[in-house]
Amino acid sequence: MSESNKVLKKSKCDNVKGTSGAFQAPGPEVFENPGATSVLHENDFFVKTILDAMVNPVCYKDKNGVYLGVNEIFARQIAGLPEKEIVGSTLLEGALKVVEKFPERAFLEGESLLECVKEWERDDIELLKKGGKHTREYKGICADGVRRVFLVNKSTFSNEIGEVRGLITVLQDITDRDEVQRTLREKGKKYRFITEQTELIIYEFDFESNTGNLDGAVEEVTGYSAKDFQSIPPQVWMGYLHPEELDQVNENVTKIQKEGGKYRQEFRFRKKDGTYFYAEDRGVCLLDESGRPYKLLGIIKDVTERKLAHERIQKSEKRYRSFIENFKGIAFQADENFVPNFLHGALEAITGYTEEEFMSRVQWKDVIDPKYLPLVIEEENKLRKIPGVFTVEMEYRIRDKRGKTKWVHETCQKIPGRAGKPEIHQGVIYDITERKRAEETLAKVDAARKKEIHHRIKNNLQVISSLLDLQAENFSKHQVCKTPEVVEAFKESQDRVISIALIHEELHENGETDTLDFSPYLEKLVDTLFQTYRLGNTRITLKKELEKNILFDMDVAVPLGLIVNELVSNSLKHAFSGRDSGEIYIKRILFKLSGKLFSLNSVHFFLG
Structure with a gap:
């Protein structure tokens, strides 16, 4: 084997020896062995087969950042380049090839791919310097155009003496998990x-x-x-x-x-x-x-x-129930036609009928005294006609279930409808029978008291009249009072007192207290005056033409009686002087002016 082949094989084997022993390579002595080349080829094929069988993209580079190898899924899915174009290139060189082939991958969500690659490369260089492992997430658009999120695991590998010789990167697709x-x-x-x-x-x-x-x-x-x-x-x-x-x-x-x-x-x-x-x-x-x-x-x-709020409602309902149960009247609510939809309170105590009876077969108008039914209907019509909130009060009699008559006081209020809803009527009805009885009793007592007062005043005035008569008689006996003017003055005063006394007598006898039927009083007054002044003039007659049921109160009757007294007495004293016959004619004329009733008393005398 040549020296250069020895160096190449040794370098490659050193670079694939990981610190964890996962990539253990033969030692240097293998390269002196004639069978070393075949062993290395077998190892390369074995490692390549393992990497290609992995589902995660894997790549590994030397300490200078040059890719020594990638598995099939990395080349196909991540880079989109053939393995031979990746091996022997740095990360930046590979990225330039990707951008050249796939321009659309140059930017990801506004970030430049090359800038991201430079940041990745800085992380790799830092890790190669200090050795060890590093994990981070990475987002990118892969060669198939799909945006994926990877969990990137990086780990350095070393030779037998602990020198860092390169970097292995394994990418785990966590797109689904990230989503x-x-x-x-x-x-x-x-x-x-x-x-x-x-x-x-x-x-x-x-x-x-x-x-x-x-x-x-x-x-x-x-x-x-x-x-x-x-x-x-x-x-x-x-x-x-x-x-x-x-x-x-x-x-x-x-x-x-x-x-x-x-x-x-x-x-x-x-x-x-x-x-x-x-x-x-x-x-x-x-x-x-x-x-x-x-x-x-x-x-x-x-x-x-x-x-x-529930507790407040419960307390309110408790107070309401207590009020209704102890309420001495009848609370009601009715529709626009006065048909009740709610009746509660002392209903049975007042009417004798139960609430169920009123809500089914008995109507409130059935218990109203027929005499007072027109009054109730009139007030109900008033409620209907007057707009807005309006209240009426009325007192009338009813007949309970046993036929007993009772007085009630009703207060009814109209509540206008809102939002298209009809108006309702609500109010209360009280039993005022005892109050009415007390009022009637008090009225009778008051009438009796006033009647007694009129009787006593009349008696006192008659006493005064008698005293005046006695005094006039006493004065007539004295020489100094022989003049008829003095005695006449006493008689005129006596007549005036009698005219007032007759008013109180009339009120006492007729049972009235403040209102006088003036016609009977006038007849009695004139008859009394005739008896006083007609002595010796029996042929002077009286003719009266008076209206019936002419009523005056005390403030009018007293001065009017005094006026009639003066007219009649003066007629009797002066109109028939030197004559033995004549007639006095009294006429009562009634007329209205501006809706008020006025009376004109006319006294005429006729000479015989």
Whole structure:
């Protein structure tokens, strides 16, 4: 064998001897042996066969970066070049050949292939200097045009004395795994976003290892981080449950561990700030092949607001039920036609009918006294016609199931419909029978009191009249008072007092308190005056033409009576002086002006 062949074979064998022994080559003594050449060829063929049989792309280079060999899949899938064009070239030289043959591979996602190759080459040079292994991920477009992700494993190999002689690179296609991981990362981001935004805590707990993991809005809900939960045993966290619910939760967990399946429970958990939140825990207990529970998967949701709102509603409903059950009236709600769809309260106590009877065969109008039904219908029509929110109040009588008459007070309010919905009517009805009876009793007492007052005033005025009469008689006996003017003055005062006394007498006798029927009073007043002034003039007659049922209150009747008193008394005193006959004619004329009723009293006298 020539010297040059010895050197070549020795160099090649040295370069394929790995530090791990995977590529053990014959020692230098082989090259002095005449059969060395055939052995080396057999080794080369054996190594080449092994490399080509591998599913992962493999290449190896010397310490100067020159490729010594590649397997078939590397040449075909990675480089897209024949093996002979790769062997003997550096990485950069091979890349230039690839770009020349496949221009579309010059850039990958905006990055230059040559720049990536230079970075790869720097990594190789650094590794060849220090020796050892290196692993990294690499993305690239392969010769078949497919974008792939590789896990690149690089390892130096040495000769017998430990000198680094070259570098072996094995590429593992992890495209599918990378895609799965990327998808999982994207889903994980969405999952974390959803759980954090919805304030959900996702957890898993392994029974065998007694460990668990939490994710999601852990800190937002509890105030503790996920690491806090992982660093403390689950048994300790159980102490953070509300004491009132601890036993029940322990019982539930024990049952879940025995039976498996889905579960749901609610409890209060103490947060980091010392306050409690209401938690809704939903999950499933997974079973192994033998049917034994081994893991919990679940979701914890903060339901504090819902729980507190539910408690407020329950309290409100309790107060409402208490109010309705103890309500002495009837609360109702009716449609636009006043057909009730809700009646509750003291319905049976007031009407004798049950709520079920009113909602089926009995109508509210059936119990209203027919005398008051037009009033109720009129108020209902008023509610219909007036727009917007409007309220009416009315009092009327009803007849209960036993036929007993009762008074009720109804307040009804119209609520206009919204969003196309019809209007509704709602209100309350109270039994006011006792109040009405009390009012009637008080009215009778008041009338009796006023009647007694009129009687006493009349008596007192008659006493005054008698005193005036006596005083006039006493004055007439004295010489100084012989003049008729003095006695006449006393008689006029007496007449005026009598006219007022007659008003109170009329009110007392007729049972009225403030309103006087003026016609009977006028007749009595004139008759009294005739009896007083007509002495010796028996042929003077009185003619009266009066309207009936002319009513005046006290403020009008008293001054009007005094006026009539003056007119009649003056007529009797002065109109018939020196005559023995005549007639006085009294006429009552009624007329209206601007809707008000006025009265004109006309007194005429006729000489005989």
